[in-house]
Amino acid sequence: MEKPDPTATTSARRLPGWARGALWAVVAIGVLSTASYLTDMPILTSSDTSQTALRLGLPILLAAIGGLWAERAGVMNIGLEGMMILGTWGSAWGAYYGGVWVGLAAGILFGLLGGLLHAVAVVTFNVNHIVSGVAINLLGLGVAKYLANLVFEPISGNPRESPPVEKFDTYSATFLSDWLGALEDEQRVVLSDVAGLLRGLVTHVSPLAMIALLLVPASYFVLWRTRFGLRLRSCGESPVAAESLGVNVYLHKYIAVAASGGFAGMGGASLVLLEGGADYLENQVNGRGYIGLAAMIFGNYRPSGLLGGAALFGYADGLQLSGGGAAVLALCYGAVLLLAVIVVLQLVRRHWWAAAGGVAGAAVLYWIYWTNDELPSDLIPYTPHFVTIIVLAVAAQRLRVPKAIGQQYRRGEDT
Amino acid sequence: MRRKRGGALAAIAMAGVLAMAGCAKDSGGDGNQAAGDGGGGEPGSCVTNEAPAAPENTQQEQTTEHGDVDASDLKIGLAFDVGGRGDASFNDAAAAGVDRAVEEFGAEKGNESPAAGSESEAAKEQRLRQMAEQGNNPIIAVGFAYAEAVRKVAPQYPDTEFALVDDNSVDAENVTPLVFAEEEGSFLAGVAAAYKTSECQVGFVGGVKTPLIKKFQAGFEQGVKAAGGDNIEVKSEYLTPAGDISGFNDPAKANVKSKSMISQGSDVLFHAAGASGQGVFEAAAANDALGIGVDSDQYKQKTLADVKDVIVTSMLKKVDVAVYDYVAAVAEGDPDDLPERFDLSVDGVGYSKSNPAIEDITDELEGYKKAIVDGDIEVSDTPQS
Numbered sequence: 001m002e003k004p005d006p007t008a009t010t011s012a013r014r015l016p017g018w019a020r021g022a023l024w025a026v027v028a029i030g031v032l033s034t035a036s037y038l039t040d041m042p043i044l045t046s047s048d049t050s051q052t053a054l055r056l057g058l059p060i061l062l063a064a065i066g067g068l069w070a071e072r073a074g075v076m077n078i079g080l081e082g083m084m085i086l087g088t089w090g091s092a093w094g095a096y097y098g099g100v101w102v103g104l105a106a107g108i109l110f111g112l113l114g115g116l117l118h119a120v121a122v123v124t125f126n127v128n129h130i131v132s133g134v135a136i137n138l139l140g141l142g143v144a145k146y147l148a149n150l151v152f153e154p155i156s157g158n159p160r161e162s163p164p165v166e167k168f169d170t171y172s173a174t175f176l177s178d179w180l181g182a183l184e185d186e187q188r189v190v191l192s193d194v195a196g197l198l199r200g201l202v203t204h205v206s207p208l209a210m211i212a213l214l215l216v217p218a219s220y221f222v223l224w225r226t227r228f229g230l231r232l233r234s235c236g237e238s239p240v241a242a243e244s245l246g247v248n249v250y251l252h253k254y255i256a257v258a259a260s261g262g263f264a265g266m267g268g269a270s271l272v273l274l275e276g277g278a279d280y281l282e283n284q285v286n287g288r289g290y291i292g293l294a295a296m297i298f299g300n301y302r303p304s305g306l307l308g309g310a311a312l313f314g315y316a317d318g319l320q321l322s323g324g325g326a327a328v329l330a331l332c333y334g335a336v337l338l339l340a341v342i343v344v345l346q347l348v349r350r351h352w353w354a355a356a357g358g359v360a361g362a363a364v365l366y367w368i369y370w371t372n373d374e375l376p377s378d379l380i381p382y383t384p385h386f387v388t389i390i391v392l393a394v395a396a397q398r399l400r401v402p403k404a405i406g407q408q409y410r411r412g413e414d415t
Numbered sequence: 416m417r418r419k420r421g422g423a424l425a426a427i428a429m430a431g432v433l434a435m436a437g438c439a440k441d442s443g444g445d446g447n448q449a450a451g452d453g454g455g456g457e458p459g460s461c462v463t464n465e466a467p468a469a470p471e472n473t474q475q476e477q478t479t480e481h482g483d484v485d486a487s488d489l490k491i492g493l494a495f496d497v498g499g500r501g502d503a504s505f506n507d508a509a510a511a512g513v514d515r516a517v518e519e520f521g522a523e524k525g526n527e528s529p530a531a532g533s534e535s536e537a538a539k540e541q542r543l544r545q546m547a548e549q550g551n552n553p554i555i556a557v558g559f560a561y562a563e564a565v566r567k568v569a570p571q572y573p574d575t576e577f578a579l580v581d582d583n584s585v586d587a588e589n590v591t592p593l594v595f596a597e598e599e600g601s602f603l604a605g606v607a608a609a610y611k612t613s614e615c616q617v618g619f620v621g622g623v624k625t626p627l628i629k630k631f632q633a634g635f636e637q638g639v640k641a642a643g644g645d646n647i648e649v650k651s652e653y654l655t656p657a658g659d660i661s662g663f664n665d666p667a668k669a670n671v672k673s674k675s676m677i678s679q680g681s682d683v684l685f686h687a688a689g690a691s692g693q694g695v696f697e698a699a700a701a702n703d704a705l706g707i708g709v710d711s712d713q714y715k716q717k718t719l720a721d722v723k724d725v726i727v728t729s730m731l732k733k734v735d736v737a738v739y740d741y742v743a744a745v746a747e748g749d750p751d752d753l754p755e756r757f758d759l760s761v762d763g764v765g766y767s768k769s770n771p772a773i774e775d776i777t778d779e780l781e782g783y784k785k786a787i788v789d790g791d792i793e794v795s796d797t798p799q800s
Binding site (some may be wrong): 048055056120155156158159160161162163164213271275276277278279281282283286317318321322323324377378379381399 | 500507557624653654655656657658659661662664665667668670671672674675677678690693694697701717718719720721
């Protein structure tokens with residue numbers, strides 16, 4: 001959604017990062033409310049939609065935060081998926097014996113163990129990051145399966161599922177929520193849309209969701225505003241230089257990758273411990289770790305960006321599930337509007353080719369919108385994937401990857 | 416600098432505390448009451464057509480007993496589909512049938528082997544061949560995924576009996592298909608839904624849009640129409656298209672889908688979505704709606720104990736009975752005597768009565784059941800839309 005890129009500072013009058021983020025959020029809401037008004041699809045901005053977006057986006061957000069920590073320290077973490085699986089088992093186990101908070105802690109712990117294993121392999125033994133990550137994915141699946149057989153089977157009578165576990169209570173900001181609800185029901189242009197989207201974010205919110213959302217600014221603060229964070233990122237940019245300045249690269253990488261695993265484990269817990277979730281269920285993670293990684297890359301290895309990526313995926317997924325083909329078409333229409341904004345922006349900046357690309361994309365989307373009443377139902381479930389791939393393809397033009405990512409590093413050697 | 420940061424943190428903490436003060440915990444629990452009486456009319460008010468008369472002695476359970484069968488020279492091999500033992504679905508049911516046969520007939524338990532998630536045809540053939548080589552007879556292949564493998568392997572071992580669950584496309588001397596009339600059981604689920612809805616709108620949640628699951632949809636829709644005519648609307652939705660089996664394993668998505676169906680007015684949901692069904696029941700429990708289970712009696716399933724009150728009934732597909740009958744038939748030497756399809760007339764499919772909430776409409780359900788068995792109602796196995 002945004003691309004604050006410190007190396008490509010071309011103009012002196014750039015807005016600060018938070019202002020750009022806010023601006024894009026306003027544009028997104030404006031586009032959605034216009035689309036919902038013009039296509040007569042209030043579901044685009046209903047409180048239910050934003051609520052499901054938050055819930056479906058949550059595991060992805062946490063996986064993405066996990067990815068951010070590891071990648072910023074120069075370690076590729078394909079193993080997020082496996083760490084999430086470990087987290088699902090751990091949280092179900094903890095929650096069954098000790099309640100939700102113990103479950104959350106156990107989920108984080110199990111993910112963290114997966115992270116530590118990855119750290120031992122790639123930091124200490126210099127194993128190829130991808131190979132170790134894939135190994136952890138397989139291992140996570142196998143270990144969870146084995147443990148479920150061992151521990152859950154006698155209780156639930158089913159080796160693939162845990163017994164029902166306690167779930168997080170949800171909280172609502174009552175007055176605010178009622179007021180926004182009244183506003184939403186009035187169906188006034190823009191105002192009701194904003195009210196609907198906001199209301200979904202303040203009703204039925206679990207503590208886990210609040211923690212996850214707070215982790216975004218917290219990660220930013222720790223990684224970009226503290227000494228520790230600077231050192232950690234320097235390990236991802238140039239470990240040799242960091243070492244020459246006295247930074248303990250091994251230690252920082254270990255901490256980063258272990259934290260990464262912990263966040264991924266928390267993402268696994270969010271699949272188990274939320275209302276309407278699944279308890280532990282074999283294969284329930286189902287690729288969310290990879291999607292989290294993609295959201296993080298699309299977010300340009302920045303906390304605000306990955307929040308945008310996770311929100312986008314959760315939103316598109318929730319929309320296609322609850323609204324079906326008609327809602328997805330309305331989303332197409334919204335995308336046309338968004339592209340129009342981008343085209344104008346590119347024209348102002350005199351990026352002719354980008355503007356032309358935008359026009360072409362908008363034309364295709366509008367043609368899809370115009371010629372179809374109902375999209376083929378076989379494609380609708382993949383809406384979030386399409387959306388993410390397209391946005392990724394557009395955004396990947398200007399990614400700024402940590403320089404030393406995936407590289408081997410040995411203390412005392414200069415590469 | 417440092418002090419300033421502390422001040423900022425304090426301000427954030429204060430704001431957080433203030434925000435929390437305006438928050439309230441959502442009252443839990445009250446959503447868990449058995450629902451059905453909220454909203455518009457009374458349950459049953461949407462029914463327009465009178466049910467066929469129920470047979471005189473409704474409660475007669477006809478469990479087949481093969482008391483004196485001796486199957487001690489049989490060694491039963493079980494080739495599972497993906498999931499294997501513990502899927503709380505048809506693999507488990509097949510295993511239960513074999514276990515019962517082993518216990519009662521003294522048959523020997525042979526090899527058991529689950530399929531991997533994405534294995535090739537060759538691996539399936541190899542598994543069947545290996546079982547045949549090891550002297551398993553009969554060999555029960557669970558799931559239509561084995562159709563091609565059985566078609567190839569069975570002629571190579573003419574002295575071994577094969578059973579193929581959920582597929583009857585293989586035409587060979589030593590292959591017995593064990594197929595079910597899912598649409599007939601689902602028809603009764605549809606009738607139950609029609610009697611239990613107060614909003615005159617019910618829903619079907621399919622896991623993956625395969626021909627097999629479409630049979631459930633077809634039967635359900637016809638059952639609703641039979642009882643409620645055009646008065647009741649049926650919404651049918653699938654989680655994933657054919658080829659993407661994740662729809663059977665994603666309760667969170669099923670939960671979102673069900674919630675949106677309930678908010679659009681459906682108040683009874685029938686699912687054929689495997690493990691995703693849990694999400695359906697949880698959405699029903701949280702929103703004063705009802706659910707109907709599938710395959711086994713889900714009211715009794717341990718992993719669903721928290722939400723069992725909303726599971727008003729389950730459409731049963733008795734793979735265990737079919738497997739058990741098959742073993743008995745093989746022991747007696749005439750597997751061709753088995754019914755061509757396990758349908759309502761032989762109790763191969765049916766509905767569960769374990770939840771007391773179903774008691775007030777069992778007469779109507781038995782009436783429809785009799786009408787189907789007698790041939791007065793014909794249930795098509797493909798959806799109309």
